[in-house]
Amino acid sequence: RRSWAEPYKIKVVEPLKITTRAEREQAIAQAGYNTFLLRSEDVYIDLLTDSGTSAMSDYQWAGMMLGDEAYAGSKNFYNLEASIQKYYGYRHIVPTHQGRGAENILSQILIKPGDYIPGNMYFTTTRLHQELAGGTFVDVIIDEAHDAQSLHPFKGNVDLQKLTDLIERVGAERIPYISVAGTVNMAGGQPISMANLRAVHQLAQTYGIRIILDATRAVENAHFIQQREEDYSSQAIATILREFCSYTDGCTMSGKKDALVNIGGWLALNDYNLYEEARNLIVIYEGLHTYGGMAGRDMEAMARGIEESVQDDHIRARVGQVEYLGQKLLDWGIPIVVPIGGHAIYLDAKRFLPQIPQDQFPAQRLAAELYLEAGIRAMERGIVSAGRNKETGDNYYPELELVRLTIPRRVYTQAHMDLTAEAVEEVYHNRDRLRGLKMIYEPKYLRFFQARFELQ
Numbered sequence: 016r017r018s019w020a021e022p023y024k025i026k027v028v029e030p031l032k033i034t035t036r037a038e039r040e041q042a043i044a045q046a047g048y049n050t051f052l053l054r055s056e057d058v059y060i061d062l063l064t065d066s067g068t069s070a071m072s073d074y075q076w077a078g079m080m081l082g083d084e085a086y087a088g089s090k091n092f093y094n095l096e097a098s099i100q101k102y103y104g105y106r107h108i109v110p111t112h113q114g115r116g117a118e119n120i121l122s123q124i125l126i127k128p129g130d131y132i133p134g135n136m137y138f139t140t141t142r143l144h145q146e147l148a149g150g151t152f153v154d155v156i157i158d159e160a161h162d163a164q165s166l167h168p169f170k171g172n173v174d175l176q177k178l179t180d181l182i183e184r185v186g187a188e189r190i191p192y193i194s195v196a197g198t199v200n201m202a203g204g205q206p207i208s209m210a211n212l213r214a215v216h217q218l219a220q221t222y223g224i225r226i227i228l229d230a231t232r233a234v235e236n237a238h239f240i241q242q243r244e245e246d247y248s249s250q251a252i253a254t255i256l257r258e259f260c261s262y263t264d265g266c267t268m269s270g271k272k273d274a275l276v277n278i279g280g281w282l283a284l285n286d287y288n289l290y291e292e293a294r295n296l297i298v299i300y301e302g303l304h305t306y307g308g309m310a311g312r313d314m315e316a317m318a319r320g321i322e323e324s325v326q327d328d329h330i331r332a333r334v335g336q337v338e339y340l341g342q343k344l345l346d347w348g349i350p351i352v353v354p355i356g357g358h359a360i361y362l363d364a365k366r367f368l369p370q371i372p373q374d375q376f377p378a379q380r381l382a383a384e385l386y387l388e389a390g391i392r393a394m395e396r397g398i399v400s401a402g403r404n405k406e407t408g409d410n411y412y413p414e415l416e417l418v419r420l421t422i423p424r425r426v427y428t429q430a431h432m433d434l435t436a437e438a439v440e441e442v443y444h445n446r447d448r449l450r451g452l453k454m455i456y457e458p459k460y461l462r463f464f465q466a467r468f469e470l471q
């Protein structure tokens with residue numbers, strides 16, 4: 016079997032600074048042991064997020080020079096609208112500056128206080144916007160998704176019994192929509208199968224309940240459908256994506272992931288009346304309905320990024336790089352979430368650091384240690400990210416206590432992956448000496464972004 020290589024060559028590079036351990040000890044202490052508070056210049060390999068960190072192509076950069084910065088009616092908006100309609104299949108498009116812009120508008124037009132929004136595992140910003148609109152998120156994902164070691168090929172699947180139970184308990188009129196994410200970030204970038212989404216669609220139709228897709232990484236989800244569902248093994252990614260979206264009534268989108276841009280997003284809706292409401296809120300929160308918080312050049316880059324993102328060679332290489340890193344770690348016995356996800360490797364901090372109780376933030380500690388070891392920045396995806404129950408104020412104690420090594424698209428080489436694997440292995444080798452953290456500053460919302468910690 017011939018090795019695979021990236022379907023692109025590199026034309027522009029950004030030199031990276033390599034720091035000393037002493038410099039990193041100072042930097043992480045000043046950052047309160049929170050990788051979000053590190054300066055980018057103090058980071059060697061930045062695996063914090065795949066959001067907004069991808070490299071654009073020459074085709075996209077050329078598009079940046081074609082920015083029509085007219086306040087209203089920019090031609091780049093119509094190019095973007097056409098690209099979304101072509102590849103995602105939705106009828107009406109409302110541009111937003113990024114995913115949260117779409118989540119804010121969607122929540123305001125669809126959620127009433129006392130509503131329930133079922134979804135396949137929570138996502139931090141999505142759930143917060145649902146709660147700010149007076150809704151309650153209800154997790155209806157299959158149980159296997161909460162088990163880091165389960166090899167279920169589609170851990171993003173909805174448990175139809177859990178969904179039915181909720182609908183029977185609260186009534187369909189209290190459920191403005193079902194929130195489906197493909198892939199599921201907090202479960203480890205895990206896909207939902209086409210068969211399951213089709214079944215959710217059929218169930219939703221019997222109750223007259225809408226489905227809104229979080230399409231942020233739906234192209235990666237299409238890759239797993241192509242690889243793991245036999246009916247789709249010979250279908251193109253673009254074809255799979257269109258069918259996937261056709262089972263939903265609209266989507267929120269962070270273009271900063273699949274769509275290969277540094278800023279951008281949208282809210283897509285098939286229902287004209289909902290679109291009209293969303294379009295009216297855009298002029299309050301995002302600007303005009305033909306730019307939604309983006310410059311013309313950003314819309315052009317995203318229109319072109321969408322086209323590139325659905326190419327089979329691109330997505331195979333993208334997910335292939337994640338699999339390459341994950342397989343190395345599995346071969347060395349490092350505990351990670353399986354199956355390997357689409358955009359990141361998730362270290363299982365519960366198994367990595369069993370000596371640290373969850374309320375001393377093992378994933379937070381592990382992310383800090385990886386930075387100290389090699390200047391590699393990862394993200395805590397455990398108890399700190401899970402936050403507090405909005406009613407009781409108690410910490411959530413999630414099954415999954417993870418450190419996410421998130422791979423930006425078209426940025427790092429295989430050598431960076433090799434070095435990352437070696438650094439993780441080194442930390443694993445010395446893991447017994449690590450102790451917990453205590454939180455010394457806790458923000459009210461999405462605390463993981465700005466919280467500060469000290470060594471126990």
Ligand SMILES: CC1=C(O)/C(=C\N=C(/Cc2ccccc2)C(=O)O)C(COP(=O)(O)O)=CN1
Nearest residue numbers: 064066113114115138139140200229231269271
């Ligand atoms: C599935 C999904 C996402 O992953 C997503 C953003 N992800 C991000 C960025 C992020 C957001 C919140 C906490 C930490 C990191 C990621 O690092 O994974 C958004 C919001 O989009 P936005 O950032 O453009 O507002 C909606 N849905």
